[in-house]
Amino acid sequence: MRIDIISAVPKLLDSPFSHSILQRAVKNNIISIHVHDIRAFGLGKSRQIDDYQYGGGAGMVMMIEPLFNCIESLNKERKYDEIIFMTPDGALFDQKTANSLSLKRNLMIICGHYKGIDHRLREHIITKEISIGSYVLSGGEIAAAAVVDAVCRLIPGVMNDETSALSDSFQDDLLAAPVYTRPAEFNGWKVPDVLLSGHDKKIEEWREKESIERTEKLRPDLNH
Ligand code: ADE
Numbered sequence: 115m116r117i118d119i120i121s122a123v124p125k126l127l128d129s130p131f132s133h134s135i136l137q138r139a140v141k142n143n144i145i146s147i148h149v150h151d152i153r154a155f156g157l158g159k160s161r162q163i164d165d166y167q168y169g170g171g172a173g174m175v176m177m178i179e180p181l182f183n184c185i186e187s188l189n190k191e192r193k194y195d196e197i198i199f200m201t202p203d204g205a206l207f208d209q210k211t212a213n214s215l216s217l218k219r220n221l222m223i224i225c226g227h228y229k230g231i232d233h234r235l236r237e238h239i240i241t242k243e244i245s246i247g248s249y250v251l252s253g254g255e256i257a258a259a260a261v262v263d264a265v266c267r268l269i270p271g272v273m274n275d276e277t278s279a280l281s282d283s284f285q286d287d288l289l290a291a292p293v294y295t296r297p298a299e300f301n302g303w304k305v306p307d308v309l310l311s312g313h314d315k316k317i318e319e320w321r322e323k324e325s326i327e328r329t330e331k332l333r334p335d336l337n338h
Contacts, residue, residue: 115218115269117147117262118188120181121225121255122163124149130259139272147262150188155180164228173229181224181235188222196242197222200254200261201230204243207261209284211244215261216268223261225254287336289328291321 121127127149131140139145156163157179164174185197195218205211215221224231224240236243246257266272268279283290294305308320329336 115145115216115221115266116192117145117221117223117266118194119147119149119223119225119255119258119262120152120184120188121149121253121258122152122176122227123225123253123255124151126253126255127259130263135273136263136266139266139269142271144269144271145266150184152176152180152184155184155187167229171229175229176227176231178232178234181231182239185222185224185235185239192220194220194222197224197240198242198244198261199224199226199231199236199240200246200257201226201243202245202248202250204245206248207244207246207264209264209282212261212264212268215265221265223254223258225258227253284336287329288325289333289336291324291328 119127131137131147136145136147140147152163153161157177163177163180165177167173167175188194196215198221200223224235244257244261246260251257273279279285281290294309298305298310306320308316311317
């Protein structure tokens with residue numbers, strides 16, 4: 115999968131893809147992530163990318179031309195399955211969306227800043243609008259990094275069997291069961307006996323029961 119991210123603050127995205135699982139996936143050529151500085155398409159000597167909003171009101175708006183030209187330069191190179199805009203008023207991101215995006219070949223992600231982007235881009239160019247939660251971040255970069263991480267870990271080969279994404283919370287709309295590691299007792303706090311029993315079927319049943327109970331208690335909205 116190829117992911118192109120358009121940003122006004124590309125440095126914010128230096129680190130999230132340079133470590134751990136995503137770094138390995140990049141090294142193994144399973145994914146490639148390209149960050150583009152919108153300012154390279156800015157207007158005039160000052161490389162302007164934002165302007166006052168029509169009708170008045172506080173806050174600047176990202177101009178249509180620099181973004182449009184940047185998007186078009188990428189569209190000329192390849193066909194994108196989705197052109198995604200990160201915005202707090204987008205559709206709430208969830209595991210189902212991550213699963214479906216993980217099946218795509220080419221994704222473009224636009225990070226918003228200031229008051230947002232000229233709405234004509236949302237009407238005519240953007241194909242999907244995503245929010246990572248009902249709160250406002252300073253820009254779309256951290257939200258984009260969260261989406262890229264959640265999507266990429268689902269691509270075959272990105273994680274090994276041990277860290278398989280299939281047992282993650284939210285697959286099947288269930289929270290994952292609790293996990294423990296050595297020692298079996300610490301401070302008098304014990305690991306549940308069943309996990310030490312070596313009885314695979316009983317362990318599986320216990321995990322399923324815990325999953326259902328935790329989901330009912332902590333996330334009743336997931337409807338199990
Ligand atoms: N940009 C600012 N806040 C955001 C959010 N909650 N989700 C996605 N993009 C954003």
